[in-house]
Amino acid sequence: MITIKNLPxxxxxxxxxxCGGCGGSLVVRWTLKVLGERCIAVIPxxxxxxxxxxxxxxxxxxxxxxxxxxxxxxxxSGVARGLKARGIEDVTVVGFAGDGATADIGxxxxxxxxxxxxxxxxICYDNEAYMNTGIQKSGATPFGARTTTxxxxxxxxxxxxxxxxxxxxxxHGIPYAATASVGYAxxxxxxxxxxxxxxxxxxxxxxxxxxxxxxxxxDSTVRLGKSVVDTGLWPLVEWENGAVRLNRNPARFAPLExxxxxxxxxxxxxxxxxxxxxATRDRQWRALRAWVRESAGM
Amino acid sequence: MSQLAFLSGNEAVAEAVRLxxxxxxxxxxxxxxxxxxxxxxxxxxxxxxxxxxxHVESEHSALALVMGAAATGVRTFTATSSQxxxxxxxxxxxxxxxxxxxxxMNANRALxxxxxxxxxxxxxxALISAGWIQAYAETAQESLDMxxxxxxxxxxxxxxxxxxxxxxxxxxxxxxEAVSLPEPSEVDDFLPPPVFPDDYPGTFDLARPxxxxxxxxxxxxxxxxxxxHWAMCQAAKHIRTTAHAFRAAFGRGCTGLVEGYRSxxxxxxxxxxxxxxxxxxxxxxxxxxSGQSVGLIRLRYLRPFPTDELNDALFGAERTVAVRALGxxxxxxxxxxxxxxxxxxxxxxxxxxxxxxxxxxxxxxGGQDVxxxxxxxxxxxxxxxxxxxxxVASGVRFVGLKDLVDDHDQExx
Amino acid sequence: MTDTxxxxxxxxxxxxxxxxxxxxxxSPQRNSGALATSNRGWRIRWPVLDxxxxxxCGLCFLYCPDAAILLSQEGYPTVAxxxxxxxxxxxxxxxxxxxxxxEDGEDTQP
Numbered sequence: 040m041i042t043i044k045n046l047p048x049x050x051x052x053x054x055x056x057x058c059g060g061c062g063g064s065l066v067v068r069w070t071l072k073v074l075g076e077r078c079i080a081v082i083p084x085x086x087x088x089x090x091x092x093x094x095x096x097x098x099x100x101x102x103x104x105x106x107x108x109x110x111x112x113x114x115x116s117g118v119a120r121g122l123k124a125r126g127i128e129d130v131t132v133v134g135f136a137g138d139g140a141t142a143d144i145g146x147x148x149x150x151x152x153x154x155x156x157x158x159x160x161x162i163c164y165d166n167e168a169y170m171n172t173g174i175q176k177s178g179a180t181p182f183g184a185r186t187t188t189x190x191x192x193x194x195x196x197x198x199x200x201x202x203x204x205x206x207x208x209x210x211h212g213i214p215y216a217a218t219a220s221v222g223y224a225x226x227x228x229x230x231x232x233x234x235x236x237x238x239x240x241x242x243x244x245x246x247x248x249x250x251x252x253x254x255x256x257x258d259s260t261v262r263l264g265k266s267v268v269d270t271g272l273w274p275l276v277e278w279e280n281g282a283v284r285l286n287r288n289p290a291r292f293a294p295l296e297x298x299x300x301x302x303x304x305x306x307x308x309x310x311x312x313x314x315x316x317x318a319t320r321d322r323q324w325r326a327l328r329a330w331v332r333e334s335a336g337m
Numbered sequence: 338m339s340q341l342a343f344l345s346g347n348e349a350v351a352e353a354v355r356l357x358x359x360x361x362x363x364x365x366x367x368x369x370x371x372x373x374x375x376x377x378x379x380x381x382x383x384x385x386x387x388x389x390x391x392h393v394e395s396e397h398s399a400l401a402l403v404m405g406a407a408a409t410g411v412r413t414f415t416a417t418s419s420q421x422x423x424x425x426x427x428x429x430x431x432x433x434x435x436x437x438x439x440x441x442m443n444a445n446r447a448l449x450x451x452x453x454x455x456x457x458x459x460x461x462x463a464l465i466s467a468g469w470i471q472a473y474a475e476t477a478q479e480s481l482d483m484x485x486x487x488x489x490x491x492x493x494x495x496x497x498x499x500x501x502x503x504x505x506x507x508x509x510x511x512x513x514e515a516v517s518l519p520e521p522s523e524v525d526d527f528l529p530p531p532v533f534p535d536d537y538p539g540t541f542d543l544a545r546p547x548x549x550x551x552x553x554x555x556x557x558x559x560x561x562x563x564x565x566h567w568a569m570c571q572a573a574k575h576i577r578t579t580a581h582a583f584r585a586a587f588g589r590g591c592t593g594l595v596e597g598y599r600s601x602x603x604x605x606x607x608x609x610x611x612x613x614x615x616x617x618x619x620x621x622x623x624x625x626x627s628g629q630s631v632g633l634i635r636l637r638y639l640r641p642f643p644t645d646e647l648n649d650a651l652f653g654a655e656r657t658v659a660v661r662a663l664g665x666x667x668x669x670x671x672x673x674x675x676x677x678x679x680x681x682x683x684x685x686x687x688x689x690x691x692x693x694x695x696x697x698x699x700x701x702x703g704g705q706d707v708x709x710x711x712x713x714x715x716x717x718x719x720x721x722x723x724x725x726x727x728x729v730a731s732g733v734r735f736v737g738l739k740d741l742v743d744d745h746d747q748e749x750x
Numbered sequence: 751m752t753d754t755x756x757x758x759x760x761x762x763x764x765x766x767x768x769x770x771x772x773x774x775x776x777s778p779q780r781n782s783g784a785l786a787t788s789n790r791g792w793r794i795r796w797p798v799l800d801x802x803x804x805x806x807c808g809l810c811f812l813y814c815p816d817a818a819i820l821l822s823q824e825g826y827p828t829v830a831x832x833x834x835x836x837x838x839x840x841x842x843x844x845x846x847x848x849x850x851x852x853e854d855g856e857d858t859q860p
Binding site: 545 | 767771774775776777778779780781782783
């Protein structure tokens, strides 16, 4: 088992042009260290493709290609089927897509690939807005967050939380889906290894802070990756062949301000907003715990 | 040896694809392309075709998927039509820019709105600049032959440009004719293997990892695009040599990007594409019998555009009679201007300084019947184009509109 | 299959665009890990390491988004001049406060 203590030495994501402290680039770097050289990465239009393949600077050390924005799931499928047709079985096919490319424009292709049980690992690095185009609101932007298209802070019509990708993935009945965060590296590394080993599609939804888009310090990425979990805003969940497990199930959460307070995008949140956010979080956790019980047949 | 089979255009395409042994087939159903997909699914299920058949959730995914498969170095196939072709439009540019050697069949069909499932060429002509070689078949036999040749051309290392083989919706896709079906071994001998060599450009390499479909900034981008353009221009030569090789191997088929019919001694020539050419041939024979000097030139490929071949056919040394007027007959209109093919033809002629009048006949939109009488009218009207004033005033002629409305020849004031 | 790969992937190697168009990549592609430009100019500060207090936990190496912290055989960090963007994650996550963000160009191991 690869952990933070024995992370493989070879680097496969170097020289990219991501902003300092980029969470998404940590996700790519760590994943490729785990998967090693025999893998093919598919990355749609978005931050990681924009920063990784600018001729003549090829930051990925493995086979890789940029996919059309909406087509990550489809291109992954094509690569997987091509390898299968050639009888190549020991190559991991991995996708790295942002939240917009996953929850919005690429959801249809992802659903198709899940439904066909393609042998692929799909990783959504979620920085909660369209960062590459300049921080516009996406289907994964949380309540209250300022983006350039929700300048006063995103106020959904209802109190619905952001798109629940883990449930969407699980609803397809795929063998493995999990959430993770760059703040909990061992948990992430373990999940990448599990996800890479299952037959059929696997899905990781990874919290990946964006200092540029969130208005926080470039050195806060890992800290926020921890506090978002500790405040209960980003549950660490694993779905494995129909069973749901909470990797962390705290009796008490850290105060929300320990997470929101560091980020300019949440500056306009009022005390009432924070109370709403807390209520929504608690409701989500009740639903999550019910889901765990239900999946265990209780 | 090859055998005769009674096939529709769609079925001929499916049989051709089977013979070419693609390793991955992905397609999304749309009328009137569905028969191809259904036939291929059946072939894979029965074992007649050994391939990964992928049920995709959209046309966009279909083309994106075969791109991903081609990047692993295998031959692929997909097919679409109309709204589907436009839905995957982004991926057409992507595939040609990435130099993926794909082959796709398109059932030419009208575009909504109004909704209409019948044949016209608005779909593929809307994407004429997408960087795909565009072929237009006249018969089911030619459809089969074009598919086989398309793989040879697309995968040629000097070309590496995707090919779109167009069949007129219903008129060709659903019409049956006797088709000569090659033996699998004959096609195996004609085509390279369906798994590309390890060092084939634009594919992953497990020994020396490659980054594909990359970004290029201002400057670098233009170099990649110039190379793409020149590869497409070079493709004309490869289309011809491939057609000659096909003729040598199978004993049939045109060898040029254009084909003439009784045109060398014709004063009035209709230029058209696709299955309509068949009806034009019949009308020409009839009009010739009554002493009229009429002929046909059929554009088999619109990209690369056969500028030289077309000019040679119209003004070259082989001619015995000078051309007096040309008509371009197409199932398409570029709104606010003329038909796309007429614009292409005029540009090709203008560059050579040809001063022959050209009339644009737009026919068969949304499956409207193109009858022998309509075509005879076109030839009659060509004579009128000798009067320049009349030509300029009349603009585009919507053939067959007079069957429905009386004031068909006037734009509303 | 295109241009000559660098001796080691992910190492900066000189690159000159060819003046001959036929020498350009045959499609928009290049060897993975072929690096032509340094990120050195991005930073205004960079890590200054106090190896005396370093516990060799490797968290700085783990958390660097740019793979700009290299570990020696003994497990001590060094900074990759070409790739450090000066984000400060290594310093922020160092449990021993053995890293501070100093001026760019300052000796990283005083």
